[in-house]
Amino acid sequence: DIQMTQSPSSLSASVGDRVTITCRASQDISSYLNWYHxxxxxxxxxxxxxxxxxxSGVPSxxxxxxxxxxxxxxxxxxxxxxxxxxxxxQSYSNPLTFGGGTKVEIK
Amino acid sequence: xLVESGGGLVQPGGSLRLSCAASGFTFSRYWMNxxxxxxxxxxxxxxxxxxxxxxxxxxxxxxxxxxxxxxxAKNSLYLQMSSLRAEDTAVYYCARLIYRSTWNWFDPWxxxxxxxxxx
Numbered sequence: 001d002i003q004m005t006q007s008p009s010s011l012s013a014s015v016g017d018r019v020t021i022t023c024r025a026s027q028d029i030s031s032y033l034n035w036y037h038x039x040x041x042x043x044x045x046x047x048x049x050x051x052x053x054x055x056s057g058v059p060s061x062x063x064x065x066x067x068x069x070x071x072x073x074x075x076x077x078x079x080x081x082x083x084x085x086x087x088x089x090q091s092y093s094n095p096l097t098f099g100g101g102t103k104v105e106i107k
Numbered sequence: 108x109l110v111e112s113g114g115g116l117v118q119p120g121g122s123l124r125l126s127c128a129a130s131g132f133t134f135s136r137y138w139m140n141x142x143x144x145x146x147x148x149x150x151x152x153x154x155x156x157x158x159x160x161x162x163x164x165x166x167x168x169x170x171x172x173x174x175x176x177x178x179x180a181k182n183s184l185y186l187q188m189s190s191l192r193a194e195d196t197a198v199y200y201c202a203r204l205i206y207r208s209t210w211n212w213f214d215p216w217x218x219x220x221x222x223x224x225x226x
Binding site: 098 | 140149150151152155164165166167200205207209210211212213214215216217218219
């Protein structure tokens with residue numbers, strides 16, 4: 001199984017900050033990497049697919065990069081509605097696996 | 108839109124059947140999935156089923172205990188869970204799998220249904 005490791009597991013940031021979350025795969029997954037965010041008590045929502053493609057309707061302050069084993073989600077200017085938990089997920093092979101999550105909290 | 112139902116409290120060793128009603132898209136054209144989230148924990152993919160129901164895949168921890176199925180005439184996805192354990196306690200989400208060439212991703216997700224396994 002492919003293990004997905006996110007870092008950090010949590011971070012505190014202020015509105016307007018640039019935030020970067022990293023995700024590392026235990027083997028080469030090319031660009032088969034997706035990002036979701038999840039607000040407390042809600043279902044996850046897709047942000048980025050295929051490592052760097054922005055889902056329709058998602059603000060342009062979100063961006064994704066990387067390929068192979070190392071990936072990054074960047075929020076260029078954190079907004080109040082962005083405080084949530086973020087998950088990466090590999091779609092390279094079964095079982096589909098998620099990272100452990102990164103909780104973004106208000107500083 | 109995806110709407111799950113069927114969750115509840117069940118004793119260890121018991122069974123439960125979850126349902127997911129789909130609307131707003133052609134259900135029969137998509138792979139469908141179940142993903143779960145234990146309380147306070149991360150996301151875990153559980154199972155997926157092909158458009159016609161002829162291919163199914165499971166995470167190892169549920170193989171032989173859970174069965175995913177679908178009824179395209181009813182636009183519905185199911186998860187039959189048996190021999191339930193405390194560690195199966197979670198919110199269960201159904202999610203559509205979108206394919207574009209070889210890439211795929213979950214979108215949308217249902218609101219989830221809570222399964223609690225406890226005596």
